[in-house]
Amino acid sequence: MTVRLSDIADAAGVSVMTVSNVMNGKRARVSESTIARVQEIADRLGYVPNIQARSLKASRSHIVAALVPVREESSLLFSPHTVAVIGGIEQHLRHRGYHVLLRGIEQEGDIAQAIRGWSLDGAVLVEFADSEIDRIAVDGIPLVALDSYSANPRTIGVRTDDHRGGWLAGAALTGAGHRRLLFAGPPYEGMGVVGQRFEGFRSAVVAAGLDADSIAVERVLTSFEDGRELGLRLREDHPEATAVFATADVLAIGIMAGLAERGVRVPEELSIIGFDDLEISGYTRPALTTIAQDLRAKVAEAARIVLEEIEGGEGPRSPVTLGVELVERGTVAPPRRA
Incomplete structure (x- = not known):
């Protein structure tokens, strides 16, 4: 038997409009x-929303894309950081009645194609270079770019205080x-996340009375295997x-x-400091000293902004920057x- 909104409203002792607002x-x-009461009753009765009917009525698909760059035929979920971000986005959007379309992007032009090719209400861009985000020319769809320093007015940036x-x-x-x-990370020319972390690192070194030239640099991709190599x-390469x-x-x-x-x-x-404070950092031996970013808060803010824009926001705004700690x-x- 199909469970209707009115069935849930009767059981919860509220109006059908209230149930509709909760479900949507x-x-x-x-x-x-x-x-909580409406959601519990809906789950107990086995309510399944009619996504197609709801989308037609609201002129929305209730689908938000999570777009992730894929490099050299690798899986888009090879990084623990990416897994944590995608999982958090899905959780927040699911609780608001939205579905997440996860899509790997192999070539730069595929970003716009993916956004235009689906009936999306919005998109969250994860781990793209600023140069890629700079060239996005898609209007009319809310776009939130995580860890972005791009000035593209079509996107809203949510990032950590990487310089700090x-x-x-x-x-x-x-x-x-x-x-x-030694500073180890991807190429940082053009600034962006890695550039900000390098500039902050260099500033502290200079403030300590050292020459900036005392910093050696290794340009290496962000992966366990590249780090191991x-x-x-x-x-041998950096004996000093x-x-x-x-x-x-x-x-x-x-x-x-x-x-x-x-x-x-x-x-x-040899001493070493990382960045992120992933759960696995506490399991290494010795446990890793790291710069902690509040990944949960960053993901929650990205989800909040994209939903706010979908549901009637007033357009682009200033980037959101979250704090860090050692x-x-x-x-x-x-x-x-x-």
């Missing part, structure tokens, strides 16, 4: 207790006495380095694995040599 994500004027994060890493390492430092050759700042935890953990294979002890022989664990110690 329009909950601003509905109390939390009523939302880099500064905290540099201050922690120089404060521990390190003078020969760097760890395997790090002592006493500490490393890696722009992502997964990269830092890979570097630690490569160093371990070479018999290099962390932090006794989480000290076990991978930083004073150097054996200054």
